[in-house]
Amino acid sequence: MVSRQQVPYFLVLPTLIILALIVVFPMIYSLTVSFRLYDLRVPRHPFIGLGNYIRLFQDTRFWNAMRVTGLLLLGEIALQFPLGFCIAHLLARKFYGKRIVQPIVLVPMMITPVVVGYIGRLLFETRSGPINYILNLVGLPSLSWHASVKTALLTVILLDTWQWTPFMTSVLLAGLLSLPSEPYESAKVDGASGFQILWYLTLPLLKPVIALAVIMRGLAVIQSFDVIYVLTLGGPGTATETLGIYTYLIGFRYWDVGQAAAGAWVLSMILSIGITVFLRIMRTEER
Amino acid sequence: MRKVFFQLLAYFCLGVVVIFTLFPIYWMLLTSIQPSGELMQSPPRFVTAHPTLEHWRFVIEKKLSPFINSLIVSSSVTAIAVLIGSLSGYAFARYKVGGNTLPFWILSLRFFPPIVAVVPLFLMMNKLGIVDTPLAVIIPHLIITIPFAVWMMKGFIAEIPRELEEAAMIDGCSHLGVIRWVTLPLVAPGLVVTALFCFILSWNEFLFALVLTRSRAITLPVAIAGMREAHGLMWGAVSATAAMATLPILMMAIVLQKYLTRGLTLGAIK
Structure with a gap:
């Protein structure tokens, strides 16, 4: 018989068994693969120790992928945080039509990322896309957007910004609405300017929420894959080849699964720094 | 002025x-x-x-099978994740099983990079011969949805006052009876929200589906991404397929709008 005290453990058991099978075991398996010269087209997979990692660090394409991922991260946060912050401020006010506008503004983040990448191909199309058309209307020249080495990463950033600024907006909005009102009242009595209130009150009070939003967004950007796959597949050349795309191509286009596993592990090492910070924030939120 | x-x-x-x-x-x-x-x-x-409606006719004639595949995968994933996630969520919310470590380990899996799991899963499924079946996509989608469901349900259950359950117990209700007649009705909205989110997470997922299917079992995102090469400039047809992938999500988003922030931050922000 199962005793009363044991019941909770049995409730957790299915989760643990499934996660052990589909997460823990594959992770260990992936680690062993990363120590082997594992080409899918070749039947034998000899152990080569850290060989895959050494090859990875010697590959200029890997370092390019690190650079592209870093630029993407900086570009996206630099655009989406201030934009989301402003839009959250707009939505925090009372205004006519709020009940319709608020849900509309949040829609993009629900849309399938592959679809977003495809919409990008439509909008940024060089010859007949609406964006170049509008640029021409205001007297600017057409751009090649995702077809040009210079602007391809920018195109990815703009598309992601369309999809994910709503995430920043919704998190920051929830943060703004939960702020206590007393400090604001006394600040007004003391005659603080709008900028002073923002700088000395809102930003410090919102710090945990801002950190959470930025970290969660950052963790997703570092793994960027779907939109880029559809829009450029890492190209032109390697202009938009993020770590995710690079690893995928190594493993499933060139069939060098061993090096792909090594790449994936390097990626997850980078992510684990962010995850640690994220967990710390969540722990303080729990209390 | x-x-x-x-x-x-x-x-x-x-x-x-x-x-x-x-x-x-x-x-x-x-x-x-x-x-x-x-x-x-x-x-x-x-x-x-x-x-x-020419492009929509094309979609209904040619792209129905990815749509059905997506439906099968996402509904199965949702059913499994919500069931299993609720059990754990209940244990974590009520009994603090595993202290802080276990739930937070599960939480950290929410950011587990699919690219790490996809290599070994591909090799294993290749050996088992289940690549290109719905099961090959359902299994990895549980990696994404189970941690999500556990945390969402943990939050929703923790919001139900414990006293309600204790009162029912004192009135002579069995433990299972309490869960069935007190907890379940109160947590029903939370269950629906969690289920819809799990469905969307699975519906939108791309990398696992891309690697672990080839032709028969492809899901909608894979079908859309593949049309790029196969159909050259069939913009109308791709748009109609993309719209078909988007419409169910938009309908769910209407139901979810109040809970969007909560879902996206795993309950950190309500």
Whole structure:
């Protein structure tokens, strides 16, 4: 018989068994693969120790992928945080039509990322896309957007910004609405300017929420894959080849699964720094 | 005067935000009902005088099987994740099983990079011969949805006052009876929200589905990504397929709008 005290453990058991099978075991398996010269087209997979990692660090394409991922991260946060912050401020006010506008503004983040990448191909199309058309209307020249080495990463950033600024907006909005009102009242009595209130009150009070939003967004950007796959597949050349795309191509286009596993592990090492910070924030939120 | 000016400015900005948000979706829907002759014209047309369903007919004739695959995968994933997640969520919320470590380990899996799991899963499934079946996609999608369901349900259950359950126990209700007659009805809205989110997470997922299917079992995102190479400039058809992938999600988003922030931050922000 199962005793009363044991019941909770049995409730957790299915989760643990499934996660052990589909997460823990594959992770260990992936680690062993990363120590082997594992080409899918070749039947034998000899152990080569850290060989895959050494090859990875010697590959200029890997370092390019690190650079592209870093630029993407900086570009996206630099655009989406201030934009989301402003839009959250707009939505925090009372205004006519709020009940319709608020849900509309949040829609993009629900849309399938592959679809977003495809919409990008439509909008940024060089010859007949609406964006170049509008640029021409205001007297600017057409751009090649995702077809040009210079602007391809920018195109990815703009598309992601369309999809994910709503995430920043919704998190920051929830943060703004939960702020206590007393400090604001006394600040007004003391005659603080709008900028002073923002700088000395809102930003410090919102710090945990801002950190959470930025970290969660950052963790997703570092793994960027779907939109880029559809829009450029890492190209032109390697202009938009993020770590995710690079690893995928190594493993499933060139069939060098061993090096792909090594790449994936390097990626997850980078992510684990962010995850640690994220967990710390969540722990303080729990209390 | 100043106040009126700022009011107008705020409305103007909101208007701009709404237009920017809706225009890409509008453009996709527009492309899906424009006659082929009108597509990819320069200058582009911002409205169409001759709406057509030719692309939608193509989708219903040719792209129904990815749609059905996606439905099978996402519903199975949702059912399993919500069931298993609720059990754990209940244990974590009520009994603090595993202290802090276990739930937070599960939480950290929410950011587990699919690219790490996809290599070994591909090798294992290849050996088992289940690549290109719905099961091959259902299994990895549980990696994403189970941690999510556990945390969402943990949050929803923790919100139900313990006293309600204790009162029912004192009145002679069995433990299972309490869960069935007290907890379950109260947590029902939370269950629906969690289920819809799990469905969307699975529906939108791309990398696992891309690697672990080839032709028969492809899901909608894989089908859309593949049309790029296979169909060259069939913009209308791709738009209609993309719209078909988007519409169910949009309907769910309407139900979820109050819970969007909560879902996206795993309950950290309510």
